[in-house]
Amino acid sequence: MGRRANGEGSVFKQADGRWVAEVSYRDELGKLRRRRVYGSTQTEARRKQRVVREALQRGTPIKPSTTSVASWIETWINGSLAASDRRQSTIDLYTAVARRHLVPDLGQRRLDHLRPSDIEALVVAKRKAGLAPSTVRTIYTVLRAALDIAVRDGLMQSNPAVAVRRPSIGRREADFLTPTQARSLLDALEGERIEPVIRLLLATGLRRGEALALHWADIDLESRILRIRWTLTRTSVGLVLGEPKTDKSRRSVSLPGSAVDLLREHRSRQADERRRAGDTWVEQDFVFTTEIGTPLEPRNVLRRFGVVARRAGLPGAHLHTLRHSAASFLLAAGVHIKVVQEHLGHSSFAITADIYSHVTSEQSREAADHLDRAVDWSRREDDGDTPPPPDGGLWR
Structure with a gap:
């Protein structure tokens, strides 16, 4: 019997009623390993099996990360953010936002347990706290950027922020001096x-x-x-x-x-x-x-x-x-x-x-006023003296 390729495995039901999906793979040293995932139904077990297989294909870790959000934020700030080609002022801003808003609100959560609903709750809480819409959007942007790197490094299967709509900032009208x-x-x-x-x-x-x-x-x-x-x-x-x-x-x-x-x-x-x-x-x-x-x-x-x-x-x-x-x-x-x-x-x-x-709205009104002045729009009784356009067409 030949060797199993990475990702092959079986699905079966245990005596306790749970379904087990097994995935076999070879580690970096070529040693055969097996990973088991469990589900209350066969469909659930197969779904988890597929997730493990996809992780193997990407070459990312297949075990869930126990890293906290707070720990990851600091790793991201000192690593990927610092090494990025962002302007220094942007790096400073992202660092301040992450430590002021993300660590206190989400820091104790496990990174792999973070859900889209958690991020939506964060957005709602910041809005209720009276933060400016632009600040709320920046908080979301920083979180999404940090989680993107966590996915890249295999600490998460997917970025939950992607499933959350980016907070809007509404229409902006500028204050100006007369x-x-x-x-x-x-x-x-x-x-x-x-x-x-x-x-x-x-x-x-x-x-x-x-x-x-x-x-x-x-x-x-x-x-x-x-x-x-x-x-x-x-x-x-x-x-x-x-x-x-x-x-x-x-x-x-x-x-x-x-x-x-x-x-x-x-x-x-x-x-x-x-x-x-x-x-x-x-x-x-x-x-x-x-x-x-x-x-x-x-x-x-x-x-x-x-x-x-x-x-x-x-x-x-x-x-x-x-x-x-x-x-x-x-x-x-x-x-x-x-x-x-x-x-x-x-x-x-x-x-x-x-x-x-x-x-521009004022200019639009001025344009309408110019149209008013361009033509005599008043209604007149036809006295028979106004000649019709030649050939029934437009005046040239």
């Missing part, structure tokens, strides 16, 4: 060190990290163009100058005349600072710097902007409000939304249309 509010903000900025960078954000719609990463080599004041090549972020390893997240984010942005004047004045003041600093100046070609030439700390800019915004009577404004405001001003002036998308560096037209629907 022209009057923007003027109040500019007045409150006078004399502040962050004044040049805030003015540029409002004039161009750049992201904070894009503006703080600007080098003078990226700016052509004669052609009124700046190029987005980098983004500056604070991470667990310090300030990181990295590439923009998407191809659309790598772009050239046309500068309004006011921004050109602002940058020329700022460059002149920076030259004076460089002379005063002398040997303490750290030359790195950054546009926005401290008194010694080092890049501005993003968190400090954020904090100081909050102070200025409150002084201007705009306590709810944040740095991203400036980006939204610039886009809203462009759309209100009649700039096509596709041009605005390219200007902002959005990855898709749909994102721009969704965020700025409050402006």
